[in-house]
Amino acid sequence: MAPTPTPSAEPDDSPDTYVGLEAGRAERLARERGWATVRALQPGAIITMEYRVGRLNFEVKGGRVARAWKG
Secondary structure, eight states, X not given: OOOOOOOOXXXXXXXXXXXXXXXXXXXXXXXXXTOSEEEEEOTTOOOOOOOOTTEEEEEEETTEEEEEEEO
């Protein structure tokens, strides 16, 4: 039987710290802090909702992060 995979660690980082930042700057900062995947989304975008460890989502309005959440 194959071993159960161990999910990668998630950075100890609050998504709220990205709200208000310019989207490109927020993405660079998130990657520097250890987020494996950073996803920038337009308001109302249709997305999959499965939780993925190590993923940070941004809702971007007018070039700035309006909302951020894990998974």
